[in-house]
Amino acid sequence: MIKIEHVNKRYRTVQALQDFSLEIPRGSIYGLIGPNGAGKTTLLRILAALISPTSGKVWFDDEEVSTVPSLIQRKVGYMPDFFGVYPDLTTVEYLEFYAGIHGIPYQKHARTVNDLLELVDLSSKRDELVETLSRGMKQRLCLARALVHDPEVLLLDEPASGLDPRARVELRELVRTLQGMGKTIIISSHILLEMAEMCSDIAIIQNGRLVVSGDVEQVTSRISGGRQLEIRVLERGADTVAALKNMTAISNIITSEENENLIQADFSGDDRTLHYVLAELIKQDIPVVSFAPRSSGGLLEEVFMSVTEGSSPS
Amino acid sequence: MTFAALLTKELRLRLRRERSIWVIIIYLLVMGLLGFLFLSRQNGYGGDVLSQVGGQLYILLSVVQLVLTMFITPAFTSTSINGEKERQTYDLLLCSRLSAFSLVAGKLIAGLANALLLIFASIPLFSLVFFFGGVSPQDFIKTMLVFVVTAIVAGSFGLFCSTLLNRPTVSTVIAYMFCVIWAALPWLLTLLLALTFSFGGQQTVPLLFIWNPIIALVSTFPGGGGVGTLSIAHHSITPWRTYSVLSLIATVVLFVLSMWFVKPNPVGRLRSLRKRFTLQKQSTVTA
Numbered sequence: 001m002i003k004i005e006h007v008n009k010r011y012r013t014v015q016a017l018q019d020f021s022l023e024i025p026r027g028s029i030y031g032l033i034g035p036n037g038a039g040k041t042t043l044l045r046i047l048a049a050l051i052s053p054t055s056g057k058v059w060f061d062d063e064e065v066s067t068v069p070s071l072i073q074r075k076v077g078y079m080p081d082f083f084g085v086y087p088d089l090t091t092v093e094y095l096e097f098y099a100g101i102h103g104i105p106y107q108k109h110a111r112t113v114n115d116l117l118e119l120v121d122l123s124s125k126r127d128e129l130v131e132t133l134s135r136g137m138k139q140r141l142c143l144a145r146a147l148v149h150d151p152e153v154l155l156l157d158e159p160a161s162g163l164d165p166r167a168r169v170e171l172r173e174l175v176r177t178l179q180g181m182g183k184t185i186i187i188s189s190h191i192l193l194e195m196a197e198m199c200s201d202i203a204i205i206q207n208g209r210l211v212v213s214g215d216v217e218q219v220t221s222r223i224s225g226g227r228q229l230e231i232r233v234l235e236r237g238a239d240t241v242a243a244l245k246n247m248t249a250i251s252n253i254i255t256s257e258e259n260e261n262l263i264q265a266d267f268s269g270d271d272r273t274l275h276y277v278l279a280e281l282i283k284q285d286i287p288v289v290s291f292a293p294r295s296s297g298g299l300l301e302e303v304f305m306s307v308t309e310g311s312s313p314s
Numbered sequence: 315m316t317f318a319a320l321l322t323k324e325l326r327l328r329l330r331r332e333r334s335i336w337v338i339i340i341y342l343l344v345m346g347l348l349g350f351l352f353l354s355r356q357n358g359y360g361g362d363v364l365s366q367v368g369g370q371l372y373i374l375l376s377v378v379q380l381v382l383t384m385f386i387t388p389a390f391t392s393t394s395i396n397g398e399k400e401r402q403t404y405d406l407l408l409c410s411r412l413s414a415f416s417l418v419a420g421k422l423i424a425g426l427a428n429a430l431l432l433i434f435a436s437i438p439l440f441s442l443v444f445f446f447g448g449v450s451p452q453d454f455i456k457t458m459l460v461f462v463v464t465a466i467v468a469g470s471f472g473l474f475c476s477t478l479l480n481r482p483t484v485s486t487v488i489a490y491m492f493c494v495i496w497a498a499l500p501w502l503l504t505l506l507l508a509l510t511f512s513f514g515g516q517q518t519v520p521l522l523f524i525w526n527p528i529i530a531l532v533s534t535f536p537g538g539g540g541v542g543t544l545s546i547a548h549h550s551i552t553p554w555r556t557y558s559v560l561s562l563i564a565t566v567v568l569f570v571l572s573m574w575f576v577k578p579n580p581v582g583r584l585r586s587l588r589k590r591f592t593l594q595k596q597s598t599v600t601a
Binding site: 045048049050051052070072073076078080082083084085086088089093096097098099100101102103105106145 | 315316318319320322323326327330331401402403405406407408409410411412578579582
């Protein structure tokens with residue numbers, strides 16, 4: 001587990017992080033969300049030991065980072081928000097170089113590089129110069145580079161930035177595979193929908209302060225006051241609204257002006273209660289066509305906008 | 315292991331560039347052309363004249379080689395570290411297990427390898443001199459030593475500039491300025507202070523020239539080049555010897571400084587070191 005305790009970071013006149021405390025569970029995919037200049041990259045750079053906090057401590061399991069500086073090099077793989085590649089090296093040479101400077105014995109280079117290229121699906125590009133790779137491929141190569149020493153923790157700064165939809169999906173799948181391998185992944189991203197789909201936990205940061213953190217579902221329900229339901233019926237929209245009004249778990253019912261058969265409502269309760277709501281509508285013979293909680297991505301956007309007072313996400 | 319990985323990468327990148335081969339070609343062409351022009355202007359090749367021609371050709375090639383070494387070597391190292399920052403790969407090096415020593419040594423050796431390649435590539439041109447005579451192999455070895463030492467100092471200063479300054483253009487300009495000042499300052503001061511010093515007499519070289527590459531080179535020419543010796547603590551020492559020793563010291567100092575500046579926040583680290591030292595001193599006094 002990573003524990004960030006009362007961390008402050010000041011750059012001359014700018015307070016980048018203020019009394020920032022956060023606990024990141026082992027094996028989670030933790031999303032850092034915040035507007036431009038919120039302090040996400042500063043936090044990731046502190047976790048990568050590239051900068052030291054002005055005050056406060058960072059713990060990796062039971063070891064405090066400043067007392068064991070080599071700990072970070074061993075445990076953390078960092079992928080910044082830029083490629084950082086040597087265009088004149090081939091893909092294999094590029095990974096072999098990073099394997100070498102991470103202290104991996106020469107005899108293990110070939111196997112490590114082959115495994116990584118297979119993982120990020122770049123085996124067919126092994127002898128290509130890095131400069132000839134597409135943006136998505138470069139991003140995957142950088143992810144392979146961050147994994148070269150098999151770190152326990154991965155820090156990904158805006159990994160999906162500038163990628164086309166296909167490359168984003170591939171990256172998301174890759175991140176999930178890595179989580180399956182037991183790695184803790186900390187991601188900062190501005191694509192909220194993707195963060196909601198990918199992350200198990202999120203932290204929203206604004207002006208260097210932690211606004212809210214925790215499990216994605218918990219955060220969204222805490223801020224938005226519960227999940228939102230979207231119900232579409234074939235007919236009898238008015239009857240549906242009447243039925244929903246009698247249910248305690250449902251509030252704030254809104255019907256679309258153009259289509260009275262499309263109903264939105266706030267829902268508070270667990271999945272069992274949700275099942276009860278659907279069962280009740282079916283029991284009343286209401287022809288339900290679709291019954292779905294709104295995607296957490298959409299909710300996350302609302303949560304983000306409400307807690308960051310309208311600042312645009314970075 | 316980390317050092318070897320960095321050195322391999324550096325040599326791969328440097329030698330893969332098309333520019334590298336052009337630098338070698340142009341370097342040898344310039345030297346060869348000057349040698350050819352010099353020989354084509356000679357009227358006769360007989361008796362004592364032959365060894366004189368050899369000596370003069372040797373001086374010409376050596377001076378050209380020194381100037382080229384001083385002006386090419388900084389280019390190989392003065393963008394080593396800030397170039398990584400510009401390429402945005404510096405952070406990735408810091409995240410690795412690469413120590414400050416390995417980083418600086420790897421970059422310096424890779425840069426110097428290029429400069430030494432040029433120096434050694436010019437050896438066949440110098441061998442022309444032996445065809446004419448007038449220069450002993452010992453003189454030649456001393457001259458080569460001055461070239462190598464000059465390349466090491468110029469390279470170390472270039473590398474130091476690249477750790478200190480963030481912009482590659484600025485660090486390159488500063489490194490070149492250093493080379494000009496290094497070679498020309500004693501001569502300027504001699505003029506300004508109206509000191510008398512000329513080639514040809516068996517005299518004492520002013521201490522101003524104790525670390526001057528030109529005087530060091532000339533002192534390796536046959537017969538000591540006529541520059542005389544330095545007088546240090548009643549001992550007469552030939553300038554190329556003091557030059558080599560002082561260059562070694564300068565290289566060590568520049569290397570250590572580069573190691574300090576190559577890691578982030580050098581000022582903050584110095585403050586915390588001083589703070590730790592003060593606390594340690596206080597606790598010793600209290601005890």
